[in-house]
Amino acid sequence: MATDSTGTDGAGRQRPIVIVGASLGGAKAAQALREAGYTGGIVLIGEEHERPYERPPLSKGYLLGKSSREKIYVHPPQWYAEHDVTLRLGTRVVSIDPAAHTVTLADNGQVEYAxxxxxxxxxxxxxxxxxxxxxxxxxxxxxxxxxDSERIRKEFRPGARIVVIGAGWIGLETAAAxxxxxxxxxxxxxxxxxxxxxLGRxxxxxxxxxHRDHGVDLRFGVGVAGLTGExxxxxxVRLADGTTVPADAVVVGVGIAPDTALAEAAGLEVENGIKTDEHLRTSDPDIHAAGDVANAFHPLLGRHIRVEHWANAVNQPQTAAxxxxxEDAVFDRVPYFFSDQYDLGLEYVGWVEPGGYDRVVFRGDPATREFIAFWLAEGKVLAGMNVNIWDVTDPIRSLIRSGRVVDPARLxxxxxxLGDI
Structure with missing residues (x-):
């Protein structure tokens, strides 16, 4: 069992572990600390008034109206008190003082941390x-x-003209809903x-x-110049060529940016997120980062990567805790994400930079939307995506971790x- 190695304040009181961000990652970190045997104080601070919840349903089941609000939450309301976690919602942290080991809140209050x-x-x-x-x-x-999800869902009604700007995961899932x-x-x-x-071409x-088969008007190679209103x-939505696409509502999905403002102001190393080592430790040994915001060194890949997906928010906090x-905990899990659009479900395992592969191998016919795609470089599998085929992520993950050259024909x-390749 892990022991408490945290420090004390000037009066000899034990300082707590403080988690800034009452998100899925923050809640999972609090849970991991307790499961590891830590008995000291935990303070979980979040700017939202909602207790920690999962975000994938916001563009999937919850947006579709297929799942209830209660199902999005990480823990039931009583979990935090039962596990002696101080949950401070509707509370914004405005600064971190690494030297004093304190965070300052918007109301000028301070919380010390170990x-x-x-x-x-x-x-x-x-x-x-x-x-x-x-x-x-x-x-x-x-x-x-x-x-946001609730407001958007109210816009979705028969005949409403919805314009989605951006054809990434959020944009496409929103279009499907x-x-x-x-x-x-x-x-x-x-x-x-x-x-x-x-994904590559x-x-x-x-x-x-x-999406075209489901009646979506896809327009590629277009620039947005502005919005019109009355x-x-x-x-x-006014396009760069001067034409206007009529809209009763607009959903903008042009990506996300890591929320690094606190880290930057505190003098932590920031580069496409908060830079950490494989232990999710930042440039300050008493500050760690996890989830979307962490640009973590990945031992398997030999480089820093920042992954904006649910699996990191679930798994990285365990390592950080x-x-x-x-403990000598290292985060080296192969990145993973999933998506659901219409009758297509997929899982993706691995990591490929744009243009970082030299070949795609299909197992099955993509036209049937029941296949596995593998991205290869120099004969090695970098990533695999299974579409409407299930229970294959473990062997795909094993192929990636092995780093061995494979026979494309057998693949x-x-x-x-897959276990025999």
Whole structure:
């Protein structure tokens, strides 16, 4: 069992472990600390008024109206008191003083810490346009918090004209939910295909075909110049070519940015997120980071990576918790994410930089939307995505971790078990 190695304040009182970010990652870190045997104080601070919840349902089941609000929460309300976790919601941390081991709150209160974990997550990127081109219109939405999902869902009704800006995961999942509600959907994307940077041309085409088959008006290679409105409500999206796409509501999904403001002001090393080692320790030995905000060194890949997906928010806090308690814990899990759109479900395991592969091998026919795609470089599997095929993530993960050169013909042959390649 891990022992308490935290410090004390000037009066000899034990300082708690403080977690800034009452998110999925923050809640999982508190849970991991207790499961590791830590008996000291835990203070979990969050700016939102909701207790920690999971974000994937906000663009999936909850947005579709298929799951209840209660199912999005990480723990039931009583869990925090039962596990002696001080949960401070609606509380904004405005600064960190690493030398004094304190965080300062918006009300000028201070909380001392022995160890600090930052799970501040990300914020949606705004449309990169002057305010004069955006207007102050109702019906323009960004999706990050539960109330965002609820506002967007109210816009989805039969015949409503919904324009989605951005054909990434959030944009496509939102488009699918809107179509399921009977809305007319247009997706605007600057690239030539959806998810092009993530999946490459070979696989991105699958998602273009999927959404067109479900009646989505996909427009690629377009630039957004501004929004139009009337009586305080958005009426359209003006494109760079001067045309306007009519809209009853607009959902902007142009990516997210790591919320590093506190870390930067505190003097921590920041580069595409808060930079950490494999123990999720920042440039300050008493401060760790986990989840969307962490740009962590990955021993298997031999480089720093920042992953904006649910699995990191679930798994990284376990490593951070053990590391804060003095264990030699290392985070080396292969990245994983999933998505559901219409009747297509997928799981993706691995990590590929844009253009960082030299070949895609398909096991099955992509046209059937029941296949596995493998991204290879120099004969080694970097990543694999199973579409409407299940229970294969473990062997795909093993192929990636092995780092061995594979035979593409055997990889493509569904009669050869993945475990035998």
């Amino acid at each position: 160890k600090l974990l930052l799970t501040t997550g990300s914020v949606p990127r705004r449309l990169p346009l002057p305010d004069t081109e955006l207007g102050d219109f109702g019906g323009v939405h960004y999706l990050r918090r539960v109330e 809107a179509r399921a509600a009977g809305a007319e959907v247009t997706v605007l994307e600057a690239a030539e295909l959806p998810l092009l940077r993530v 070979e696989v991105a085409q699958v998602f273009a075909d999927l 009586d305080g409500r958005v009426t359209g 053990r590391a804060m308690l003095g 493509a042959n569904p009669d050869v078990p």
